[in-house]
Amino acid sequence: METVFHNVTVAETGERFLCGEGESVLAAMFRAGRGPITYGCCGGGCGACRMKIVSGNYVPFKKMSRAHVSERDIQDGIVLLCCVQPRGDLTIRAV
Amino acid sequence: MGFKGTLRPGLVQLRVLDLDKTLDFYKNVLGLNEVGRTSDGRVLLKAYDEFDHHSLTLRKADEAGLDYVAFKAACPDTLEKIKEKVVAFGYSVTEKAANSDQPGFGKRYSFKICTGHTFEVYADVELAAKGPQIKNPDIWSEQPRGMKAQRLDHFLLYGPNIAEAERFCREVFGMYVPEVVNTEDGKRFATWITGSNKPHDLAFVEYAQPNKIHHVGFYLQDWSEVGNAADLIAINHLKLDIGPTRHAITRGLSIYFWEPSGNRIEVYAGGYTAYPDNPQRVWDVSEVGRGLFYYSGQVIPSFLEVVT
Numbered sequence: 001m002e003t004v005f006h007n008v009t010v011a012e013t014g015e016r017f018l019c020g021e022g023e024s025v026l027a028a029m030f031r032a033g034r035g036p037i038t039y040g041c042c043g044g045g046c047g048a049c050r051m052k053i054v055s056g057n058y059v060p061f062k063k064m065s066r067a068h069v070s071e072r073d074i075q076d077g078i079v080l081l082c083c084v085q086p087r088g089d090l091t092i093r094a095v
Numbered sequence: 096m097g098f099k100g101t102l103r104p105g106l107v108q109l110r111v112l113d114l115d116k117t118l119d120f121y122k123n124v125l126g127l128n129e130v131g132r133t134s135d136g137r138v139l140l141k142a143y144d145e146f147d148h149h150s151l152t153l154r155k156a157d158e159a160g161l162d163y164v165a166f167k168a169a170c171p172d173t174l175e176k177i178k179e180k181v182v183a184f185g186y187s188v189t190e191k192a193a194n195s196d197q198p199g200f201g202k203r204y205s206f207k208i209c210t211g212h213t214f215e216v217y218a219d220v221e222l223a224a225k226g227p228q229i230k231n232p233d234i235w236s237e238q239p240r241g242m243k244a245q246r247l248d249h250f251l252l253y254g255p256n257i258a259e260a261e262r263f264c265r266e267v268f269g270m271y272v273p274e275v276v277n278t279e280d281g282k283r284f285a286t287w288i289t290g291s292n293k294p295h296d297l298a299f300v301e302y303a304q305p306n307k308i309h310h311v312g313f314y315l316q317d318w319s320e321v322g323n324a325a326d327l328i329a330i331n332h333l334k335l336d337i338g339p340t341r342h343a344i345t346r347g348l349s350i351y352f353w354e355p356s357g358n359r360i361e362v363y364a365g366g367y368t369a370y371p372d373n374p375q376r377v378w379d380v381s382e383v384g385r386g387l388f389y390y391s392g393q394v395i396p397s398f399l400e401v402v403t
Contacts, residue, residue: 040401042334044112045159045357048401063112065357065403066157 006086011093026081049081056090100269101290105167110156111356126241144245148199161308165215174218210254211305244313251309253302294345307402310359343389
């Protein structure tokens with residue numbers, strides 16, 4: 001099966017990179033070398049890559065630490081980028 | 096009799112987000128052995144070269160991080176003396192009954208220190224069913240796996256008022272402080288503390304938020320095993336933080352990475368032999384880059400800023 005890629009746009013800067021459905025938004029950001037790359041554990045535990053997904057569909061594929069992402073945050077689109085994969089074009093911005 | 100207060104940190108309970116995936120890391124990559132499970136689903140583990148029942152407990156939770164660390168006291172009498180000193184120091188103590196929530200462990204005293212971390216102290220713990228041999232012993236009885244961690248070594252904690260935490264470790268646990276980093280105005284930025292010959296049993300970095308953990312350190316045989324660990328980090332797609340490198344502080348040979356639930360792990364070899372009568376080594380914070388990462392002389396931002 002071919003990998004489906006989506007555009008991820010950084011709201012503040014207009015920077016754009018492609019992210020496959022099978023990778024995390026953070027991993028795609030690393031690969032592209034564009035966007036506000038702040039990272040730590042890449043495992044959902046440390047909260048370093050916490051951002052808001054302003055628009056677009058995505059799925060969490062790993063658990064995110066409740067210390068950094070509350071239930072209210074999830075409703076507001078606040079995620080850890082290491083734990084979500086795109087299912088459509090996304091726009092992200094700093095929290 | 097060498098050590099008069101605490102012997103070592105003997106038990107750490109960590110919170111993990113994904114128990115199955117994280118347990119697979121601890122067993123098959125770090126190389127710990129599963130000792131058993133509790134009725135509430137926690138998993139008990141030990142390194143192959145440790146004698147005591149277990150040294151790491153994993154608890155599935157919504158947040159990663161540290162529940163508590165427990166120190167083994169030299170004997171039951173010392174345990175009671177430490178408890179009295181904890182109370183005199185001003186921290187309130189809770190008693191946990193023998194064989195309650197940590198199988199194999201005797202009575203533990205639990206208390207929270209100024210940095211927000213929960214410490215425990217105990218004297219009695221059963222020997223593990225599968226510990227190192229003691230009669231004409233081979234170097235191991237089952238070939239070590241993965242990174243071949245030999246034992247729990249130390250941990251680095253982040254929290255407020257580490258000067259008080261350091262004083263607590265000296266006055267209550269009978270530890271000493273082989274190495275420190277001070278700010279320009281002479282305040283503690285970081286401190287390495289031990290109750291043994293290891294350069295540290297624990298360390299603190301001053302940090303506004305309480306109860307944070309930077310890493311748990313496990314001991315490897317030598318520098319070549321640190322290289323083997325680096326290979327396994329790459330092969331298993333674990334997130335590397337920094338290394339292989341050498342610390343000037345402690346002189347340890349080291350590599351840091353994150354396990355699948357986001358707790359940072361160090362695997363470490365070497366380090367100098369500490370003695371309580373040796374003069375303390377003192378670093379200026381302006382030189383902390385060389386102190387931490389001797390080869391590059393530079394600290395990467397994630398190392399100082401990311402905690403769990």
